[in-house]
Amino acid sequence: MDLEAVRTFVAAAEAGRFQEAAAELAVTQQAVSKRVATLERDLGVRLFTRTPRGAELTIDGQAFLPHARELLRVAERAVASVRPGGRPLRVDVIASRGATSGLMRGFHQAHPEIELDVVMLFDIEQAVAAIRSGVIDASFRAVAMPGRPLPEDVESVRVLDEPLQLLTGPAHALAGARSVTMAQLVGHRIWMPGIVPGTEWGAYYDDLVAEFGLTIEATGPNFGSDVLIDTVADTPALATFMSERTRLVWPADHGLRRIPVTDPTPVYPHSLLWRRDNPHPALATLRAYLAATAAGHEAAGTWVPDWTIRR
Structure with missing residues (x-):
């Protein structure tokens, strides 16, 4: 169904005259008549009856009018949903308790006028595919993976280095340390089921x-952070890595105990990824916010x- 014909029908029905509808739509009266005639042929009914006072709706025209108005409203909502700035900025933060989620909370506090849609995707391949297809506008990732360079149409910028700390229970051998070096961690079991x-x-x-000769165990199902910290608290032989921003x-x-790690401090590098030609205006605002903070x-x-x- 031709939406311009539907729009013309609604304008004519509300004006009561084809001439006034033509003036409102900035077209000729002949164009209004042709559009209405086309719509009547498509529907198989007459929508107007010509009278000395103008154009009056037939019974079929009266029945069609509310649906025609709804068609135009739906069409406008459809256009608005993809208009730059007309939909929420959709950003992948990987996990709700991590540092990147905290970055987005800070952005929201700084720019409450920007509508956000925060999602959590699992791996980088899924995130990059979603960026390229337009499903999301941006993603926080550690890039690039060995042997997996980013596609040419995906940009990235380093936004956060996240220092790791050692998390232990009170009975762990390192629990009383003010800080621990990487060398001191050799031989200790670090449990990270995620x-x-x-x-x-x-x-x-x-x-x-590989770099420091650590023992990191990823055995067992991942029941989430609550079970992880319960186990670490109760098991003197186990510790885990935890970001200071988690x-x-x-x-x-x-x-x-959350214990800083030194000599050196391992940091997890977060970059913001986005498609080079993404036009969403809030994406530029997010990038400027991250650059400043x-x-x-x-x-x-x-x-x-x-x-x-x-970089």
């Missing part, structure tokens, strides 16, 4: 193990994998 082979965080921890709440009687990268005494994009 590591999944083939992900960028899997590649990160593989390189961390937001967690645990019972006071757990007695957990991001701390410097490659600080002295820190470590990232060799494959990390440096």
